[in-house]
Amino acid sequence: MNRRRPLIAAVAASTAIVLIASCSSSSKKGGTSGTNPPPPSGSSSSSGGTPSTGPALIKDGYTVKGGTVNILVQANFEHLDPVQNYVTNSGNVGKLIYRTLTVFDDTPGKAPVIKADIAVKSGPGDYIGIPNKDQTVWTYKIQKGLKFQDGSAITAADIKYNVERLFAADVYKDGATYLRDLLVNSNNYAGPYKDPNKDLTSVQTPDPYTLVFHFASGQPDADMMMSLFYTAPVPKAKDTKQDYDFKPVSSGPYMITKYTPNKELVLGRNPNWSAATDPNRPALPDSFDITMGIAPATVSQRLIANQGSDQSALSIDNSSDIQPGDVSKLQGAKDRFVNGAGPCVFYNIFNENKIKDADVRHAFALALNRQAAITALNGTLFGSIPSSFIAANVRGFQPANLGLKDTGDIPAAKALLQGKTVPKSITYGYSQGRPAQKALALQWQSDLKKLGVNVTIQSIPTDSFYKTLRTDPGPVDIALAGWCWDWPTMASIVPPVLGPDATQKTWSTSNFSKYFDSVTAKQITALAGSTEAPATVDQQFATLANQIQTTNWPFVPTQAALNPILVGSKIHNVGVSGIWSLPDLNIIGVEP
Amino acid sequence: MVKFLIRRFVALIGLLIAVSIVTFGLFTIGPSDPAADSCGKSCTPERIGQIKVALGLDKPLVTQYWEYMKGLVAGREMGPPGARYHCGWPCFGRSYQDNQFVWDAIKQALPYTISLALGAALIWLVFGVGFGVIAGLNKGKLIDKLSVGVASLGVSLPVPLIGLTLILLVNTDWRWLPYTSGQAPALPWDSGGPVAWFKNFLLPWFTLAAIFSASYVRLTRANMIETMGEDYIRTATAKGLPRRTVTLKHGLRAAITPIVTIFGLDLGGLLGGAVLTEFIYSLPGLGKLSADAVNNGDLPKILALVLFAAFFVIVANIIVDILYAVVDPRVRLD
Numbered sequence: 046m047n048r049r050r051p052l053i054a055a056v057a058a059s060t061a062i063v064l065i066a067s068c069s070s071s072s073k074k075g076g077t078s079g080t081n082p083p084p085p086s087g088s089s090s091s092s093g094g095t096p097s098t099g100p101a102l103i104k105d106g107y108t109v110k111g112g113t114v115n116i117l118v119q120a121n122f123e124h125l126d127p128v129q130n131y132v133t134n135s136g137n138v139g140k141l142i143y144r145t146l147t148v149f150d151d152t153p154g155k156a157p158v159i160k161a162d163i164a165v166k167s168g169p170g171d172y173i174g175i176p177n178k179d180q181t182v183w184t185y186k187i188q189k190g191l192k193f194q195d196g197s198a199i200t201a202a203d204i205k206y207n208v209e210r211l212f213a214a215d216v217y218k219d220g221a222t223y224l225r226d227l228l229v230n231s232n233n234y235a236g237p238y239k240d241p242n243k244d245l246t247s248v249q250t251p252d253p254y255t256l257v258f259h260f261a262s263g264q265p266d267a268d269m270m271m272s273l274f275y276t277a278p279v280p281k282a283k284d285t286k287q288d289y290d291f292k293p294v295s296s297g298p299y300m301i302t303k304y305t306p307n308k309e310l311v312l313g314r315n316p317n318w319s320a321a322t323d324p325n326r327p328a329l330p331d332s333f334d335i336t337m338g339i340a341p342a343t344v345s346q347r348l349i350a351n352q353g354s355d356q357s358a359l360s361i362d363n364s365s366d367i368q369p370g371d372v373s374k375l376q377g378a379k380d381r382f383v384n385g386a387g388p389c390v391f392y393n394i395f396n397e398n399k400i401k402d403a404d405v406r407h408a409f410a411l412a413l414n415r416q417a418a419i420t421a422l423n424g425t426l427f428g429s430i431p432s433s434f435i436a437a438n439v440r441g442f443q444p445a446n447l448g449l450k451d452t453g454d455i456p457a458a459k460a461l462l463q464g465k466t467v468p469k470s471i472t473y474g475y476s477q478g479r480p481a482q483k484a485l486a487l488q489w490q491s492d493l494k495k496l497g498v499n500v501t502i503q504s505i506p507t508d509s510f511y512k513t514l515r516t517d518p519g520p521v522d523i524a525l526a527g528w529c530w531d532w533p534t535m536a537s538i539v540p541p542v543l544g545p546d547a548t549q550k551t552w553s554t555s556n557f558s559k560y561f562d563s564v565t566a567k568q569i570t571a572l573a574g575s576t577e578a579p580a581t582v583d584q585q586f587a588t589l590a591n592q593i594q595t596t597n598w599p600f601v602p603t604q605a606a607l608n609p610i611l612v613g614s615k616i617h618n619v620g621v622s623g624i625w626s627l628p629d630l631n632i633i634g635v636e637p
Numbered sequence: 638m639v640k641f642l643i644r645r646f647v648a649l650i651g652l653l654i655a656v657s658i659v660t661f662g663l664f665t666i667g668p669s670d671p672a673a674d675s676c677g678k679s680c681t682p683e684r685i686g687q688i689k690v691a692l693g694l695d696k697p698l699v700t701q702y703w704e705y706m707k708g709l710v711a712g713r714e715m716g717p718p719g720a721r722y723h724c725g726w727p728c729f730g731r732s733y734q735d736n737q738f739v740w741d742a743i744k745q746a747l748p749y750t751i752s753l754a755l756g757a758a759l760i761w762l763v764f765g766v767g768f769g770v771i772a773g774l775n776k777g778k779l780i781d782k783l784s785v786g787v788a789s790l791g792v793s794l795p796v797p798l799i800g801l802t803l804i805l806l807v808n809t810d811w812r813w814l815p816y817t818s819g820q821a822p823a824l825p826w827d828s829g830g831p832v833a834w835f836k837n838f839l840l841p842w843f844t845l846a847a848i849f850s851a852s853y854v855r856l857t858r859a860n861m862i863e864t865m866g867e868d869y870i871r872t873a874t875a876k877g878l879p880r881r882t883v884t885l886k887h888g889l890r891a892a893i894t895p896i897v898t899i900f901g902l903d904l905g906g907l908l909g910g911a912v913l914t915e916f917i918y919s920l921p922g923l924g925k926l927s928a929d930a931v932n933n934g935d936l937p938k939i940l941a942l943v944l945f946a947a948f949f950v951i952v953a954n955i956i957v958d959i960l961y962a963v964v965d966p967r968v969r970l971d
Binding site: 286308506509 | 669681688692718719720741746916925
């Protein structure tokens with residue numbers, strides 16, 4: 046969905062992060078260990094941290110401005126309109142074009158930290174915005190003197206206008222929807238087009254440099270929520286609606302100077318961007334020249350060959366960075382290669398409405414050879430064994446005490462199944478056209494056969510994969526799903542993958558295990574809106590999530606995704622962005 | 638002639654309508670659900686309903702089809718209330734994948750496909766028909782065996798093998814031609830001008846032509862052998878006409894008639910996109926556009942490209958019928 050579908054961006058045909066995440070696992074190409082030091086097979090699962098992948102940042106410390114970065118991608122970007130831009134490759138580019146109220150400093154190798162961007166830090170403690178007591182109202186002060194690319198002033202009204210566009214759900218089908226879902230909407234506001242006389246009353250602009258957001262419930266993560274592109278300013282007079290995708294007005298260091306969809310996108314410097322107002326964007330290169338429509342195999346070979354203009358090249362399609370057949374050639378390019386973790390963890394879900402006994406699910410998890418599963422999912426270059434379904438770079442992360450052996454533990458699984466009613470046959474569903482998932486299915490088949498369970502492998506069309514997983518009870522007992530966080534807190538992960546839906550009576554739509562317990566449902570919902578200190582909430586969330594994982598076994602954490610990146614020899618400051626799982630365009634520099 | 642053209646034009650419209658109904662039906666009644674695919678993590682029935690409005694899928698199927706067809710000939714208004722916009726004819730709608738107008742995407746891709754198809758067609762006609770005639774006139778001789786042998790080799794080698802081998806040898810090892818290394822080749826009006834275009838397309842032309850030349854050599858050879866054995870050829874020779882006149886005016890003209898048919902269909906099909914060749918040489922033509930659209934479940938593009946390919950094939954058939962009358966005096970178009 047690339048990818049695209051689009052790692053993530055390339056296969057993310059859908060805007061859904063869950064879709065992105067899951068597609069991505071299967072779109073990554075296989076690799077073999079050895080070219081980059083693979084994580085020791087036991088270390089990641091025992092430590093629970095991000096596995097050793099070498100330096101997080103290579104050729105860093107470069108501060109010279111100038112030069113052109115050549116970016117090679119296989120397909121057109123889904124969206125560049127900030128209200129719809131939600132997948133990783135276009136997101137990586139979007140951060141260069143527009144600013145948002147807040148922004149993540151996701152320096153490779155470090156835990157992402159939220160920073161003020163257009164906003165001015167005004168809140169108490171670590172908060173950027175000013176919350177009221179129950180955190181339902183957040184006030185943001187914004188910088189004065191910021192300008193769009195045409196020199197006109199950026200005001201609170203421009204940010205509010207883009208949030209209003211978010212409510213035009215019948216016009217914009219893609220994009221992150223948190224503000225639309227969580228802001229109060231008492232007058233059924235449906236965007237600025239359908240009824241231009243209506244106003245989004247839950248976002249107020251008492252003066253040109255203040256925004257006040259009214260949420261329906263307490264939002265402790267509001268600062269992080271404001272980092273998504275729906276808070277990028279859009280001047281109302283320049284809103285071309287569905288065509289804004291192709292001519293977004295810049296508020297960031299770069300603006301579009303040429304765009305031929307499917308062919309080329311060129312970004313040049315925005316003369317009205319002021320570095321003094323934007324410490325988060327080094328903006329070293331003078332321009333970015335993005336060429337579209339290049340086959341992944343060609344991208345991989347060009348980056349390895351490192352000839353001519355490709356010395357200043359990189360890809361922001363994970364699926365294009367390194368092809369399986371090219372892995373052995375990386376030895377000669379070690380100084381241009383870096384690998385790192387992003388926001389995604391993949392796990393095999395157990396359909397709890399089909400495999401109803403938690404001990405049976407636990408036994409199946411014990412039986413899985415997760416080391417072989419990593420190999421099936423394209424090898425150690427692309428992932429390591431996780432100790433939780435939560436990514437290790439999430440704030441307050443705590444590994445779950447899974448008690449699983451990397452190569453499987455058949456005796457323990459058999460012991461656990463003593464006296465239990467064990468299904469003779471189950472179905473493993475994999476997404477059609479995702480060979481890695483099929484390889485994983487074969488691993489399950491092999492491992493569960495040792496417990497006397499036959500696994501039927503069922504191919505599911507890719508475009509209806511998640512719809513099939515959501516059906517209740519559905520045809521599938523086990524399948525691979527995943528989650529990539531939008532911001533690195535437990536509250537952005539645990540509620541959607543283990544929590545209830547809005548009615549509090551059943552599982553949520555991305556809770557593919559169909560785990561539901563009325564007690565934990567209440568706990569999850571309460572924690573998601575808790576106004577206690579973040580560290581306390583993190584601790585409680587981690588404890589609850591790990592307790593559910595190790596007592597209920599809704600899933601078996603299978604792969605913490607890694608993102609190998611190869612760049613041309615003239616590219617500097619190279620590392621994997623913890624948010625985008627891609628080379629972080631924001632920090633790179635290039636020799637002229 | 639006029640009557641013929643009118644008749645065929647009406648048939649063309651009818652066929653396109655039939656193709657559009659079948660294609661539209663296949664993709665809209667099928668299991669794929671574009672709204673659900675775009676729905677994301679907060680997917681609710683209400684959200685799916687909103688996406689259907691955004692995609693124009695909320696209306697009855699017949700209405701959707703009528704508006705689509707109306708857009709093709711007269712343009713149409715698209716988008717929900719408050720965000721309506723005009724999509725000029727021929728309006729194929731917007732891509733579900735990247736929001737681009739489908740017609741814009743086709744217009745971008747078309748020059749690459751036309752460049753590829755026409756250049757390759759010229760090569761395979763010259764080589765295929767030329768060597769076929771020579772082989773046919775020299776049946777059993779070395780040149781015949783060589784032509785047929787090379788033709789057999791050409792037809793049995795897959796496009797990826799020919800393409801990648803040519804890139805490896807000509808571009809990379811020998812460096813006879815510039816290695817575009819995956820970037821879209823220049824078009825004649827791009828900065829490099831016609832020279833860059835010619836250099837960039839030379840290998841794709843030969844790759845594609847290699848496959849077709851082989852068929853044309855064999856077909857022309859067989860036809861030539863058959864025609865040159867006809868009584869009227871013997872009569873013409875006996876009357877003392879020069880061999881060149883007998884061969885070209887009487888022999889080749891009769892032998893080429895079935896080749897015109899095949900050529901029209903081949904060229905019409907290729908104008909719908911040569912997927913493999915376009916992929917190997919990173920040509921952003923209609924073939925690649927089609928393959929990407931299928932991979933992404935991008936129904937507006939798929940529908941448009943099927944219609945487009947059908948259009949080319951049908952038009953090619955009409956042109957073939959007209960050419961028949963030119964090359965074969967026995968055929969009349971009334």
